[in-house]
Amino acid sequence: MTNTTEIRVAGEPGYAIRVGHGLIAEVGDALPEGARKVLVVHPPTLQKEADALRESLVGEREVLLAEIPDAEQGKRIEVASFCWQIMGQADFTRSDAVVGFGGGAVTDLAGFVAASWLRGVAVVQVPTTVLGMVDAAVGGKTGVNTNEGKNLVGAFWAPRAVICDLDLLATLPRNEAVAGYAEVVKAGFIQYPEILEIIEADPERATDVTTDEFRRTIELAIRMKADIVGEDFREAGLREHLNYGHTLGHAIEHAERYQWRHGAAVSIGMMFAAELSRLAGRLSDAAVDRHRDILTSLGLPTTYRLGAWTQLLKTMQRDKKTRAGMLRFIVLDDIGKPTVMQAPDESLLYSAYLEVGEEQRPEVRSTQTSVKL
Template sequence: MTAPGEERPETAGDANAETTSVIEVGGANPYRVTVGRGILDEQLVAALGQQVKKILVVHAPTLGARAEALRERLRERYEVLLAEIPDAEGAKRIEVAAFCWQIMGQTDFTRSDVVITLGGGATTDLGGFVAATWLRGVKLVHIPTTVLGAVDAAIGGKTGINTNEGKNLVGAFYAPAAVIVDLELLDTLPRNEVLAGMAEVVKAGFIGAPEILDIIEADPEPATNPAAPQFRRVLELSIELKARVVGEDFTEQSVREILNYGHTLGHAIEHAERYQWRHGAAVAIGMVFAAELGRIAGSLSDAVVDRHRRILDLLSLPTTYPVGRWRTLLATMQRDKKARGGMLRFIVLDDIGRPRVLAGPEEALLFAAYQEIGS
């Protein structure tokens, strides 16, 4: 096992090396993120512990067969319940949370029992919210099955649902007991799903893990192939960065804000598109907007702004959005949970690895940045 910063035993040519990496998330709510190949069964039994009697597996429709297989493997030890929820952002509604609560209530789900999420970012957000709110908190284990889930949603304890007014406006900070990233679960992901998830990986590269950017620029093919060592490397670098940040600031009072790079505009785009866009596509545009905002504000060089576009282009991620949508996007951003006292806050860069908060920028500055990404 390895901790953040330790040398990993696999070599660059051995994508299937049988190694397990353990990344510690510290602070007041510590837990482990375990990364490896074919590790799910062993790690899950260890994470569940001895007290558990019932397990609720929250999963999307596309993962019904995997959820059923998981139930078969666990049913000798536990009573395993399945909660199938809608795909993507359709899962993150109060009605879906209530459906899960109903299952838990009807089966006498107690505080010694466990919620397992099996899926991507939306499943993780919804399942985490259900665990955080049932009996004011039950044990939670995340098993992410997408790149987005592995590097972002499953790490850090943010849970939430959407409302008609915006994304993730209702939620709770609630740490999981464990996160298990089994790379075998990512092998069959559609190519566009991998690429969309890479937006959060790129974000980590720009705010504090520049090795990620170098690996993608060197050759985007292995960097986006779940069977390749380069992919595992950028995945773990992203997880390590987030683990360090949330370990220091779990409830986003200070440094954790840097993880919102690209997200203020990104969330507004998702809302404008009625959540039909992938999160990564919206965040990709949001990062280019934030880079342009930093440049216009006088803190970021043209070269770094250009690097944003070049890397996102390599990953076939969008970097522009229609000019005529600005007023709608601005209104949504003003309702965003990251705003404080009616003042918009953006994360911008002074350089790669040097993020900072830009609070209350003038609307003319924002509009000028938006013009630079307009199509």
């Protein structure tokens, strides 16, 4: 495998996603030539790395750092306002740029800040987590959460480039890598069964960030998303397939006040979607069992508290995929064959939830250590 893989996102504007080692040095080259001011948005845990990135970018540029709260707490309109304040006080113009340097929540927030400042300035995404690399940083979906739900406020804003430096994952705790890996598993279920085969052969190597197996699955997941968003940038059709497991997953995140990791919630959401597919006569028992076996082998959860259904249904009814009050779910006709189920009967939804519900809140585990939610 070559040191650097470049995956192109088609469309207008198109851009490159670069995957490899030692790529952090390429951030400066990815910025607009005329950018004289750059805002680097980062979480507290990456202060040392953000300082080093700033030093690599200074010269003719003025580089400012915006430290924001970690994880979903950073995806709030108050945090976006904090970034806008920094940019306003520094007189950022339309030729200047933003760098999102962190996990999925950071790249979502940084993209939204860039999309909204002066109606749009350039953004370069530098994801530092598995979730950020395979999902959040790719595709131009940006946004913040509200009290009513996740990602209800946002904009489509394509990055100039996405730089996935695998070296940034070296110190990532294993439970973080496994939680983010749920989005890789999703890519296997909806398009690339090769991912599932790699996991089934050896779950430990598949989620070990130093192995060729891990890199292969990461690149397949990125390629899947790049292909889809290149055809459907604004989620008019095909891109909806990327939401497999996310309708219930986002509702669980909201119910848990965003204290759960995204991947843990989406894992349960995929299990629910598989059960819904089976009950609708679309998916075989064997395919549903394969979902459960793979997710369990990775230490990801497949059940949630039974008594939460009423609250979850109410939240799902505000989901961004809902049309004219009708719920829409991404389901499978088979592994690798996603489709949309529109306005399913609530009794069918509840029956599917009974298959993933349990009386007590489950313990969420990684393959080695407990995942703190």
